Amino acid sequence: MNLSDKLLNKEKLNDFIKALKKDFSVLLPVKDGNLIFFKGLKDGIKPCFDYSIASSHPLKSIFLPQREELFRFKIKKNEIEILESSMNDEKRIIIGCRPCEAKGLTIIDKPFLEWQPRDEAYLKRRENTIIISILCPEPEDTCFCTSLGYNLEDGSDILMIELSGCYYLEVLTERGENLVKDLPLAEDKKIKEKEKEILTSKIKRHISINSPIAFDNPLWKEISQKCLGCGICTYLCPTCYCFDIADEKNSRFRCWDSCSFSYFTKMAAHQPRPEQFQRYRNRIMHKFSYFKERFNEFACVGCGRCIRHCPVSMDIMEVIEKSGVRSQESGVKG
């Protein structure tokens, strides 16, 4: 099937969204004070597409909810009865996430869908959700997506680009194409490349992430000295996917967990990462070394949330740069 780009007149945006609502549940970015959350389209809800760079929750939270019930159980004398949780198979469309967030999902796909056993609940949500991302209006100082070397189109079914008076819709998948069949063709295809170039040229921070980071480099202690061990960086990260499993009452659920927390990896007899620098090192190594070894890409999309929100202004880019340069100097590879 040939995919062809379309144009959507800004005045027709509401009608377009309304039409989608017949077959899908539509999630849009909505302002709540200074925050931006993806909410279901209801009367009186006004979408906001020109929000500052990132939504307040990472997009992963729609696919890996912070708390998700796996099953319920009943304990009778010597028996346990398992009651399957029903999976939500609602068809959804997300409109207006940033391209880096859509890319983040393709990273989470790897451990959740490529590894066996596949995660059925996650798979179902991925299959049932169409993603229409929108090109960022302006990057922030903390953005560094271009350093990660992925395409802005990755992970989206349609990439929306705001032009004056209309949206350019770059159609990337068949299911995206089906949504926009009736819209007029975009004749001038050069315009999308130009807009992307303008945006990426505004991103100021560039680093090479290929340098080796040595596990036993004493630098880790120094660079993570400030870290207070909260979970902001991991919980707001579009690619951090660690979770915990717990039973409460008659329910077994999984919920987000963070390698920054002091009890993460704590076992009955042992805590392999007793100090904060080991936890911080794990996060960085996971993203830029372990994940790369297993899946041949970095588990980071350069959205900059962890830099913007860190209570003590830790900067992941500085860390990568520093550890890369110094470990090369000392010739240590890890």
Added chain:
Amino acid sequence: MEISEIASELLEKGEVSLIIGYDKKGYPCFIKDKEETKRLVFNEGCFNNLSVYLTRIKEKCAIVAKPCDVKSIIGLIQENQIKREDVVIIGVTCPGLNLKKCLSCDCQNPSFCDYTIGEKIGEKEKMDKFAEIIEFEKKNPRERWNYFKNEFSRCIRCYACRQVCPLCYCETCIVDVSIPQWISKANSSSSNFIFHITRALHLAGRCVGCGECERVCPMNIPLSLLNLKIEKDVFELFDYTPGKDVDLKPPFQTFKKGDYNEFIG
């Protein structure tokens, strides 16, 4: 004298082995090397309350402290978490930063410090600290409950509020205990509520109002409002303000005959 000169001298003489201060971006930085002390400054971007590091660092150190941060250092000494002689306090006069708490700040000039940097700042007109909570108290209990329920519903339980709090130094936090599970690990409206209320009550008579919890919250939860209510109650019931006088005993560490005890009946 400049912060860097004092820091350099302290390291040179071996009085401390570490300086906790701010770099020119206003970010926390740790200096061990005399040559590096040039990086130390104080400016309008120095929001962090660095005293949170004092219970984490196990060496003799000097700390750059705004007058409001000195309050939590006092709190830590009162609660025997640090010894006065183990920390050198480099106080800075502070004209107020771009933070809400600065509008009602009652301390521009540091006290209790070993050094003071900056010109003395004259008395300024300030807002009544409790004005916001007095207004909030006018709402009925149901309205107040619903307000906080709604605010806490956004909590993602990243625990940044707890981690930046200088007085949240418990080795094991109640919310991290799994046997027994006092507070659910998963975020839900009710478990978030219990977590925040527990934390606020645990800080009763101890919270010095540095506002770090609210500043760092990625979900903009107005945690200071809750803390302020408790600060006001403690002031009215026990005539006590946390972080003011190192020689006083915090109200819940002592008992006086005239203490408020209506709740006992």
